[in-house]
Every structure is written in structure tokens, then in C-alpha cells.
Amino acid sequence: MLGPIAGILFDGFAYGMLLFLLSVGLSVTLGMMNFINLAHASFGMLGGYVAVTLMQHFGWPFLATLPAAFVIAAAVSMVLERVMFRRMYRATDLDQTLLTIGVVFMSIAGAAYFWGTVQQPVAVPDYLSGAFVVAGVNIARYRLFLIVVALVIVAVLIAGLEWTRFGAQVRAAVDNQRMARGLGLDVDRAFSLTFALGSGLAGLGGALAIAMVGLDPGFAFAYLIYVLIVVSVGGLASIGGSFVAASLLGISDMAGKYYVPQLGSFLIYLVMVGILMWRPTGLFGKR
Amino acid sequence: MASMAETLLELKSVRAGYGDAVVLDDISLQVTQGENLAVLGRNGMGKSTLFLTIMGFTRLTRGSIEWQSRDITRLASHRRARLGLGWVAQEREIFPSLTVEENLTVMQRPGPWNLKKVFDLFPRLAERSRAMGNQLSGGEQQMLAIARSLMTNPTLLLLDEPLEGLAPILVEELAAAIGRMAVEQGTTIVLIEQHADVALSLTRRALVLERGAIVHSAASEELSADAATLDRYLGLKLESAGD
Ligand SMILES: Nc1ncnc2c1ncn2[C@@H]1O[C@H](COP(=O)(O)OP(=O)(O)O)[C@@H](O)[C@H]1O
Ligand SMILES: [Mg+2]
Numbered sequence: 001m002l003g004p005i006a007g008i009l010f011d012g013f014a015y016g017m018l019l020f021l022l023s024v025g026l027s028v029t030l031g032m033m034n035f036i037n038l039a040h041a042s043f044g045m046l047g048g049y050v051a052v053t054l055m056q057h058f059g060w061p062f063l064a065t066l067p068a069a070f071v072i073a074a075a076v077s078m079v080l081e082r083v084m085f086r087r088m089y090r091a092t093d094l095d096q097t098l099l100t101i102g103v104v105f106m107s108i109a110g111a112a113y114f115w116g117t118v119q120q121p122v123a124v125p126d127y128l129s130g131a132f133v134v135a136g137v138n139i140a141r142y143r144l145f146l147i148v149v150a151l152v153i154v155a156v157l158i159a160g161l162e163w164t165r166f167g168a169q170v171r172a173a174v175d176n177q178r179m180a181r182g183l184g185l186d187v188d189r190a191f192s193l194t195f196a197l198g199s200g201l202a203g204l205g206g207a208l209a210i211a212m213v214g215l216d217p218g219f220a221f222a223y224l225i226y227v228l229i230v231v232s233v234g235g236l237a238s239i240g241g242s243f244v245a246a247s248l249l250g251i252s253d254m255a256g257k258y259y260v261p262q263l264g265s266f267l268i269y270l271v272m273v274g275i276l277m278w279r280p281t282g283l284f285g286k287r
Numbered sequence: 288m289a290s291m292a293e294t295l296l297e298l299k300s301v302r303a304g305y306g307d308a309v310v311l312d313d314i315s316l317q318v319t320q321g322e323n324l325a326v327l328g329r330n331g332m333g334k335s336t337l338f339l340t341i342m343g344f345t346r347l348t349r350g351s352i353e354w355q356s357r358d359i360t361r362l363a364s365h366r367r368a369r370l371g372l373g374w375v376a377q378e379r380e381i382f383p384s385l386t387v388e389e390n391l392t393v394m395q396r397p398g399p400w401n402l403k404k405v406f407d408l409f410p411r412l413a414e415r416s417r418a419m420g421n422q423l424s425g426g427e428q429q430m431l432a433i434a435r436s437l438m439t440n441p442t443l444l445l446l447d448e449p450l451e452g453l454a455p456i457l458v459e460e461l462a463a464a465i466g467r468m469a470v471e472q473g474t475t476i477v478l479i480e481q482h483a484d485v486a487l488s489l490t491r492r493a494l495v496l497e498r499g500a501i502v503h504s505a506a507s508e509e510l511s512a513d514a515a516t517l518d519r520y521l522g523l524k525l526e527s528a529g530d
Contacts, residue, residue, distance in 0.1 A: 175420075185393075
């Protein structure tokens with residue numbers, strides 16, 4: 001009995017860490033500027049295609065593609081932020097939704113145009129494939145790798161937000177944007193950097209995701225839903241909240257598929273509805 | 288009238304408000320280095336809106352604002368702050384997710400004011416430096432709001448009802464601190480205050496706002512002796528005015 005439960009916890013947690021990387025950026029930027037960026041998961045998809053392309057066409061080793069996925073997703077998001085999103089900060093929620101959903105459609109069409117609609121083949125290196133058994137639990141090497149990477153990033157993010165001046169400025173801008181400006185903080189610039197960092201993490205998440213969940217142009221939409229669930233369950237601008245929410249959702253998704261396959265991936269929505277009825281602002285949300 | 292001191296801030300025929308609503312109309316005023324100014328008026332007359340307009344948080348539809356002879360009418364708020372405009376909001380607006388010390392240092396800029404100096408001015412903040420912004424009493428919040436602005440080393444400090452809602456003993460203490468900081472570091476102050484007697488004793492000049500317009504302007508000393516005017520615009524009979 002312990003075997004399947006521990007196995008589900010492990011696999012679910014690994015999946016949750018993917019969801020965390022894909023969504024944490026949106027949680028922070030949404031809390032900071034109230035900017036509804038539905039295209040967030042598109043940056044995850046971009047990271048995935050960057051990794052695939054560098055491996056397939058340029059022969060890059062898998063590990064080297066990860067920072068590249070981060071950097072390119074961050075850079076592209078920064079350009080979009082400058083030329084498009086920045087004009088929309090004071091727009092209505094509906095206008096922001098319409099603009100960014102348009103970007104999602106464009107990203108899907110663009111991916112289909114350049115890479116086709118087929119699933120992308122991914123080969124992870126030998127040292128990351130296969131599994132070993134610890135106390136009856138099957139530990140897939142790749143999932144363990146994913147968990148370690150995500151935990152390191154959680155630690156770095158929390159330390160950065162708590163201990164650096166830039167982190168304090170981000171928290172101040174989330175708390176009270178007008179006062180932060182009134183004291184001399186260039187909120188737009190801080191947001192731009194945070195936005196790029198968050199998109200970069202989504203790109204990294206996308207590159208890490210493909211070996212586990214595959215990659216095709218539908219990624220931008222499929223994961224948009226999960227990202228929004230993580231953000232609403234975790235609460236705005238809370239790294240810890242995103243972490244807990246993503247873990248919870250990853251585990252309940254795996255458990256649902258294992259124990260109640262009839263419900264399939266539906267369980268994750270029930271969990272979301274239940275948590276939001278209990279705490280409408282999310283587990284760690286303040287508003 | 289001609290003063291050798293530098294003109295810090297000048298508003299020329301400013302009209303401003305929120306969205307389509309005009310709150311301030313035809314406001315012209317000058318603040319000179321070292322010449323503290325009191326802004327008086329009943330509730331809802333546009334005093335806070337005046338500060339918000341100077342900081343660039345309202346919609347300005349006419350007139351201009353100059354800072355040290357430079358036009359800042361369309362300048363972004365954070366740039367105004369960096370030029371030397373300090374603003375302490377009426378609602379204090381402490382950052383709740385930052386500690387007291389982080390609130391002080393998050394936007395600090397170099398100059399005579401530093402952590403040690405503001406802790407000397409408000410010893411209570413030193414004791415509470417590790418508390419979160421949302422764990423403070425009203426008086427502590429007010430001290431922190433002032434100290435936080437001082438840490439940006441402003442040339443001109445806009446103080447919006449810093450004594451509002453404080454216990455009488457704290458009012459005296461804080462008023463004394465405001466007087467000290469003006470004298471010791473040469474920070475010029477524009478003070479909005481319901482305690483007209485305190486405001487007038489801390490300032491050299493005063494103006495009265497009524498329904499978004501300046502209806503009276505005088506030397507503070509003169510105004511504090513002018514019971515009729517105070518009574519007319521503020522509905523107050525000052526004890527000091529009767530002496
Ligand atoms: N954010 C706002 N939006 C619309 N009207 C406002 C806003 N803030 C203040 N007002 C209006 O502007 C007028 C002046 O308010 P305010 O400047 O706060 O006055 P005071 O500080 O003198 O009490 C009031 O009539 C108030 O209702
Ligand atoms: Mg006011």
C-alpha cells in the first residue's frame with residue numbers, strides 16, 4: 001500500500017514542480033500590476049521549442065538548453081512588454097484579457113507554422129532517464145532532477161524576495177504601487193524586470209516539461225488553465241502560495257488519475273473549487 | 288517681498304482632479320527654500336488633492352508645475368520624488384509586507400538623513416525595527432511614514448495631516464519632531480493640518496483652501512492672531528488667538 005501512495009506523492013510532486021515553474025511568474029506580476037497576462041503559458045511553450053530546436057538542429061546537450069530557454073523566453077517577453085503590454089496597464093481587465101488571449105492564439109499559430117502540429121520528439125540524456133527503487137518506491141531520475149531544480153529555484157526566489165533590496169521594492173510595489181512611486185520607485189521598470197524573470201522561469205519550466213508531458217502547439221492553452229488554477233489557489237504575489245498550490249494540484253491530479261480514473265484529470269478542478277470556496281483569495285492571498 | 292532664497296516649487300493656475308471631476312481650480316502658489324508653508328481648510332476642500340497633484344497622481348488639465356525652475360507638469364511621479372519632492376500621505380500607507388527597517392531603507396537615497404538619524408528622531412521606531420508594517424500602532428505608523436520619506440532625503444517635504452488621530456501627548460511629541468527636522472536638516476515643509484495652532488506655529492506662511500481654490504493667504508503669525516478669518520474658514524476659535 002505504501003508503494004503506490006509514496007509513488008503518487010513523488011510523481012505528483014514532480015508534476016507540481018513543473019506547474020510551479022510555469023506559474024510563479026504570473027502570480028507575482030499579477031499581484032504587482034494587476035496585469036492579466038494570459039499569454040504567460042506561451043512563454044513556457046516558447047521555452048519548450050527553444051530546447052527542442054537547440055537539441056535537434058544544433059546538437060546542444062539537454063542541460064545547456066535550459067538556461068537558453070530561460071534567457072530567450074525572458075528576452076521575448078521583455079520585448080512584448082515594451083511594445084504591447086505596457087500600454088495596457090491602465091486598461092480594463094477585459095481589454096487586457098482580449099489582448100493577451102490574442103497573443104496566445106498568435107503563439108499557437110506561430111508554433112504550428114514553424115514546428116508543425118506534431119508532438120516534438122524529446123530525448124533526455126541517459127543519466128537522467130530510467131529509474132531506481134528506494135524502499136519500494138519507483139523514483140524516476142528525471143522527476144527527481146525536476147524536483148531538485150524547482151526546489152533550488154524556490155529557495156533562490158524566496159531569498160531574493162526577502163533579502164535583497166530589489167525584492168523589497170517588488171514587495172513594496174505589490175503592497176502599494178502609488179506610494180512606491182511617490183517614494184521614487186520606477187515601478188514600471190521593476191515590473192518589467194519581474195515580468196522578464198517570471199517569463200524566463202516559465203520558459204525554463206516549458207523546457208523541463210516536454211520530457212514529461214510532451215510538446216505541441218496546444219501547450220499554450222492546456223497549461224494556461226493549470227497556471228491560472230495555481231495562481232488563484234495559491235493567492236496573488238505569493239511564492240510560497242504558488243509552491244503549495246502547485247504541489248497540491250500536481251499530487252491531486254496524479255492521485256485522481258490513479259484512484260478514480262473515471263474522473264480522470266477532472267479532480268484537479270474539484271480541488272480548485274473546494275479551496276476557493278473555503279478561501280476565496282487563495283491559500284496565501286491577501287486580496 | 289523679494290527673497291534671495293531659491294524658489295523650490297511653483298504652481299501656476301493649476302486645474303486638476305480625478306477623471307472628469309475637477310477638484311482644484313486656478314491654484315497658484317510658491318514655496319521658497321526654508322519658508323515652511325501651512326495649508327489649511329475644512330475636510331473635503333482639496334488639500335490632499337493638492338499634494339497628489341504636486342506628486343503627479345491626479346489628472347492635471349490646466350496650468351503648470353515647476354520644480355527649481357524646471358517644468359515638471361508631465362513628469363512621472365517617481366522622477367518628481369527623485370528630484371527632491373517628499374510626500375507623506377494622509378493614510379500613511381505603510382508597506383505591510385515590509386519590516387519597519389525595510390520600509391525605511393527600501394527607497395532610501397543618500398543625504399543627511401540615514402537610519403541612525405531617523406532613529407534618533409523617532410526612538411520608538413528603533414525599538415520596533417523588526418516589526419512588520421502592519422503590526423504598528425497609529426502613532427508608530429505616522430512616525431514611520433514621516434521617517435520613510437526623510438530617508439529619501441527630500442528637499443521639500445509634503446506632510447498631509449501628520450497629527451491626525453493621534454493622542455494629545457503624541458501630537459506634541461510629533462510636532463516637536465517635525466519642528467526639529469525642519470531646523471536641523473534644513474528640510475522645507477508644506478504642512479496640511481487640522482490642528483491649525485500647531486500648523487501655524489511650525490510655519491512661516493499659510494494659505495486656506497476652500498472648495499478647491501485658495502481663498503486666503505497670510506503670514507502664519509498674522510493668521511494665528513486673526514480669529515475672525517480662522518473662524519470663518521475653519522470654524523475654529525483658537526485659544527492662542529484670544530490671548
Ligand atoms: N480618488 C478620488 N476620486 C474622486 N474624487 C475624489 C478622490 N479623492 C478625493 N476626491 C474628492 O475631492 C475632493 C477633495 O478631497 P481631498 O483633497 O481629499 O480633501 P481634503 O484633503 O481637503 O479633506 C472631495 O470632494 C473628495 O470627495
Ligand atoms: Mg485630506
